[in-house]
Amino acid sequence: MxxxxxxxxxxxxxxxxxxxxxxxxxxxxxxxxxxxxxxxxxxxxxxxxxxxxxxxxxxxxxxxxxxxxxxxxxxxxxxxxxxxxxxxxxxxxxxxxxxxxxxxxxxxxxxxxxxxxxxxxxxxxxxxxxxxxxxxxxxxxxxxxxxxxxxxxxxxxxxxxxxxxxxxxxxxxxxxxxxxxxxxxxxxxxxxxxxxxxxxxxxxxxKGPTRSYALIRQGIRECLDKPLSEGLMVERRNQLQAGRTADFVEGVSAFLQKRPAQFTGK
CATH class of the missing domain: 3.90.226.10 (2-enoyl-CoA Hydratase; Chain A, domain 1)
Structure with a gap:
């Protein structure tokens, strides 16, 4: 267009x-x-x-x-x-x-x-x-x-x-x-x-962990309308997804190696 x-x-x-x-x-x-x-x-x-x-x-x-x-x-x-x-x-x-x-x-x-x-x-x-x-x-x-x-x-x-x-x-x-x-x-x-x-x-x-950002923005909006127990379930679900990203692997590696993380958004 x-x-x-x-x-x-x-x-x-x-x-x-x-x-x-x-x-x-x-x-x-x-x-x-x-x-x-x-x-x-x-x-x-x-x-x-x-x-x-x-x-x-x-x-x-x-x-x-x-x-x-x-x-x-x-x-x-x-x-x-x-x-x-x-x-x-x-x-x-x-x-x-x-x-x-x-x-x-x-x-x-x-x-x-x-x-x-x-x-x-x-x-x-x-x-x-x-x-x-x-x-x-x-x-x-x-x-x-x-x-x-x-x-x-x-x-x-x-x-x-x-x-x-x-x-x-x-x-x-x-x-x-x-x-x-x-x-x-x-x-x-x-x-x-x-x-x-x-x-x-x-x-x-x-330059940050794009998929984590997406889960954060979605999680906040979900949890605004939920009781604590359901909010904890949202966090559990999102942490599962975030923990399977390449950026999580890179973030942990960078932390252990005491260097800045190079996130790719994946």
């Missing part, structure tokens, strides 16, 4: 998707989402990237659905009452599920405002690094809708029910440093340092 609305780059094991509609603050419509799905599928299927970074071009990460361009209902061309959820089912949610199911770590580099669906995608990262100028906004109530693209599942788990509910019902901007205090992001850096900070984390992950 030729990309019109995103940029895709892969080098040194790091794949980067940049939402490239700066004139619209990287607002999302069906065309953007379709290209992002294609790029995420490339990362999943080609197997050459060992980490994925998602960011935005210009001064915004993503301003959410493009209301002017049909982003909130562009997938709903049907008779009868309007269905604002149809485009979620056809495009927005499949992208989120693909990001969660990736076999490699996923970093979001939040370079500016992340609103609506853009807030969801920003906070879906395994590691979220935000510029100081960034903010997070659940603006759905301002147009009479409800939070979507996983927001009502994800935000209470990150910030707690009280904060998440107030954020959604009041429609207030949450500055990056407040998001850090609330546990929504991993790190906040000066705007000028964001690219370098993101690159440093991405390079470390790209």
């Amino acid at each position: 030729a990309y019109e609305h995103i940029l895709f780059d892969e080098a040194d094991g790091i794949a980067t998707i940049t939402i490239n509609r700066p004139q619209a603050l990287n607002a999302l419509h069906i065309g953007v989402i379709a290209e992002m799905i294609d790029a995420v599928d490339r990362v999943r299927d080609e197997g050459t990237a060992r980490v994925l970074v998602l960011t935005g071009a210009g001064r915004a990460f993503c301003s959410g659905a493009d209301l002017a361009g049909g982003g909130a209902g562009g997938g709903a061309r049907r008779s009868g009452p309007p269905d604002a959820g149809a485009v979620l089912e056809s495009h927005f949610n499949p992208l989120l599920e693909r990001l969660f199911a990736l076999p490699v770590p996923f970093i979001t580099s939040v370079n500016g405002p992340a609103a609506g669906a853009g807030c969801s995608y920003a906070l879906a990262g395994d590691i979220v690094i935000a510029a100081k100028s960034a903010y997070f906004l659940q603006a759905f109530v301002n147009i009479g809708l409800v939070p979507d693209v996983g927001s009502t599942w994800l935000l209470p788990r990150l910030a707690g029910r009280a904060r998440a509910q107030a954020m959604m019902m009041l429609g207030e901007r949450i500055p990056a440093e407040t998001a850090l205090d609330w546990g929504m992001v991993y790190k906040v850096v000066d705007d000028a340092e964001l690219a370098a900070a993101t690159r440093a984390v991405a390079e470390k992950l790209a």
Whole structure:
């Protein structure tokens, strides 16, 4: 697929998707989402990237659905009452599920405002690094809708029910440093340092035990909704798989030989 609305780059094991509609603050419509799905599928299927970074071009990460361009209902061309959820089912949610199911770590580099669906995608990262100028906004109530693209599942788990509910019902901007205090992001850096900070984390992950990372990210999400006994079973199952990787053999050998491990992601 030729990309019109995103940029895709892969080098040194790091794949980067940049939402490239700066004139619209990287607002999302069906065309953007379709290209992002294609790029995420490339990362999943080609197997050459060992980490994925998602960011935005210009001064915004993503301003959410493009209301002017049909982003909130562009997938709903049907008779009868309007269905604002149809485009979620056809495009927005499949992208989120693909990001969660990736076999490699996923970093979001939040370079500016992340609103609506853009807030969801920003906070879906395994590691979220935000510029100081960034903010997070659940603006759905301002147009009479409800939070979507996983927001009502994800935000209470990150910030707690009280904060998440107030954020959604009041429609207030949450500055990056407040998001850090609330546990929504991993790190906040000066705007000028964001690219370098993101690159440093991405390079470390790209050289690490990729299959272990996949099991970690999947295990955390499974265990969030399970009692302790079932969580222990998830860990047992995942440890079995991790212990059969070439990276485990290399990691133990490197430890015993007192040298840095050279992981291959296998």
